[in-house]
Amino acid sequence: MPAAQQLFDRDWVLMNWALKFYDRDRDVMLEPDEAQAAANGFRKLADADNDGRVTPQEYRTAREFILARY
Numbered sequence: 591m592p593a594a595q596q597l598f599d600r601d602w603v604l605m606n607w608a609l610k611f612y613d614r615d616r617d618v619m620l621e622p623d624e625a626q627a628a629a630n631g632f633r634k635l636a637d638a639d640n641d642g643r644v645t646p647q648e649y650r651t652a653r654e655f656i657l658a659r660y
Contacts, residue, residue, distance in 0.1 A: 592622055594629035604632065607656045 598605040608628035636652030
């Protein structure tokens with residue numbers, strides 16, 4: 591299973607966010623290309639210092655933002 595898909599499979603908050611914004615065919619499943627696009631979108635949202643990596647703290651902060659907003 592691609593890493594992008596694993597990210598969403600293990601976190602229901604991120605999965606719901608990804609389905610809302612990246613499930614283009616609205617089949618309530620993330621295809622590999624949709625999961626990759628969502629992972630890229632999450633990285634942009636979460637990578638606060640723009641170093642190309644998401645630290646555990648950045649992950650938690652972004653997850654809390656998504657949970658509160660979406």
